[in-house]
Amino acid sequence: MRSTPDVTAPDLSAGLTLLHSPGPRSGAFYRLVGDALADARGRVEWVDARNAASTYALRAVAPSRALDGVRVARAFTAYQHHELVRRVVRRVSPRTDLVVAPNVASLYTDDDVPGHEADRLLSSTLATLAELAAARSLPVLVTAGASGDDATATVAAHADAEIECAGTPLGVAFEADGYRPRGYWREGYWQTTLPYWVDLLGVAPGSVGRPRPEPDLEPRPERDPGSRAATEG
């Protein structure tokens, strides 16, 4: 039996995934990214905005081996951001496992870009990322990072998948289609949920397909060797 849960955030599949994170440098984002980096075997291209690529935060969530393949470039204006995204297209190779672009819409809402130009640049940036993800079958993870709903909606319109996350009293909870949280990440420890124990130990007969479970402070997992074998298979 595994002693600690090793998966709590949803796996990223190919395509443009928008994580609705509560802030520009939220714990949920780093949690998700940390897991994705740990899984990545090849290169990770990171187009940064608003200083999300803080080396301090990254080292806290990912082992240093997982950071070896990460390459970061930071944009400080929308124009630079757009230019970096175009460069990423040229940098991506078969060895690339993941592209990360936190706060992808954020710089486009700054005062120094005229609104009309900002809208066109942002749409072009997002279309480029979505096409890159599709053409290379590559996961591309973004957060919107914009204060306005309009910019977030523009990002969502280009996204293939969305992950909601919310701070709960038990930690950060992720929600996505086809994903049920198995744990809540908290400062320094794991708060498990029923699906985690179900995954680990099996499902009680009759419990499959019930709605999204509430987190359980004191899990009392059912032990059913038969379905355990089935879920691990």
Add this chain to the structure above:
Amino acid sequence: MGFKIEFEGGTARVWRATDDGATAETRDYDPSLYVGGHVAALRDLRTALRDDPKVAGTGFERWHHRLRSRDPVETLRIDLERVGEVRTLAREILGLHGDSHPPGTFRLFNVDFSPGFRYCVETRTDPTPARPLSTLRIDLGLADRSDGDVSALALDGDPAAPGTDAERAALRALAERLHADDPDVLVLSSGRLVPLLFERADTLGLDGFRLGRRPGWTKLAGANTVESYGRIGHSPARYDVPGRVIVDRSNSFLWDVAGLPGLVDLVERSRKPLQEAGWASIGNVLTAVQIREALARDVLVPREKRHPEGFKDIDTLQAADRGGFTFDPDVGLHEDVVEVDFASLYPSIMCEYNVSPDTVCCDCHADRADVPGLGYSVCDRRGFLADVLEPIVADRAAFKRRRLKWILVSCFGYQGYRNSKFGRIECHEAINAFAREILLDARDTLEAGGWRVLHGIVDSLWVTPRESDPTPIPDLTDRVTADAGIRLEHEADFEWICFVPTGDGRDGALTEYFGKVDGRDAFKLRGIEARQRSTPAFVADVQRDLLRALDRHRAPEPVCDRLQRAIGRLERGNVDPADLVIRKRVSKPPAAYTCRTRTVAALERLAARGIDRYPGQDVRYVVADDECDSADRVRLPVESIDRYDAGFYADLLTRACESVVAPLGWDRDRVRRYLRDTDDVGLSAFE
């Protein structure tokens, strides 16, 4: 040689200073902006602009689009009929014409130049005045100005019409003075005097009143709120009169630090005409100097910076993100301390080590690791920043002028600033990396010479002898200078110096210290209350008095005795309220304040007198009753001040005292306990 440039329709009027005044010459002038992009799109654009009435002509020219570019690129030049329409056309090119192309197709150059500067760089006109310019200072108090009453007008510091309170007399005196002296520069207490003076002259029926060398005035720009380096500032409206330069003292940082000769020097370096230099920020002047250098290298100035930093691995990112080096200060009082400083460290690095946006991480020496800790290459070709800065660094070494120092300091900051036209992150990082290395090497040399480093920050080190007979400082500074290629100067000797702990008492504050200069009756202060602009004069004076007590006794108790005495004066009402005035910068519009702060109370009192203050401007007040949350909490200096809140000011004094005794291990509680327990003020309080 035109010291003042004005624009009317499609012409420029250039004023030259002559031996007996000034003459104007009117010339046709078609300003130009440039567009880059692929040639087919540029040809489409050229065709589309053929019937645009704003456009006087177009043509293709070859220019560099970046400092680092090797070969010039075909670029569309667009000449305009009027200088005021450059930005309008730029917007149209991106919006109207750009919509039929992918975004980012057109890249605009030479868009955001101020009009006079644009004229000078495009027509190679030197705006440096041909002779020393004459000035007339015109002042009117804030209250009179808001009342629209010009009777108290002052000319060069004297009442315009003494003995009368008639506005008409004041305006006549002004008109006579202008006629008699024919000044080139009008130095106004506020630019808003221009419309006010004309309006009063009109109302009072003074025919033919003028401030310029020809009739009339114009408003060049409205007031607005600006943000620079995260700080909010207020930029008042700008006014213009023909043939004379207007300097608005309420909006001229450079006039304050440099005066007229300093401004003229900056005009010569930047090619910004005097009036534009007057309202420019240091960063703005620096940008102008850089633009001149770029254009001289056939490099156009991009409207916005597109070029991003390169991709880096996490280790490099972490190494590059470190700022200037600091040694944790050794908190406490130290005797026999020497301060050594590198002269203009960061600009000197840019010159001596050729660090520049066009040299760092060059492709031609990609295999070299020239920058310590980062492994970036630095090209052998002479860099852009070296050309920009060398004349200033050389001059500063001779004169140590404040205004030049500001430019040099800004130049480093601008390398990391997001909107800097020629900034580049890697350049900023490389400068920091060299600076760290140089400071660490200097520390090693000083320690090997028998000195102990007490504190170090950015470009300065404080050392004290570690052994009885250390190598003399001049020998060591010479050695460091030779090694670094940048001069290490013996800045000051201190009889003693105190490094102040941070608020929580755990570490040393990096920029808070004070010391007694050796052999002179002088203290050097940094960061503590007496140096802060908001501190009332009384509190600053008392803190200096506490420093003298510390100097005599080197112990906290006598310092607290002096504090006790000062609090006694406060409580007895023996302090002049004028010495209790606090100055605070307004950070947001009055409606945006959600707490009832003292600033809000002061703004309310000002508003009641019809005076508006904008974000970025100062308010000045005396705290009358800090417990009160209405406008009665404060009084304004213009009011007759009937009372002050002694308890509030006693608290300020206690904090000021804490800064002085904290290096000796006393915190605020300890100070308060001592005050409480000491009924009899010790003898030292009466020295």
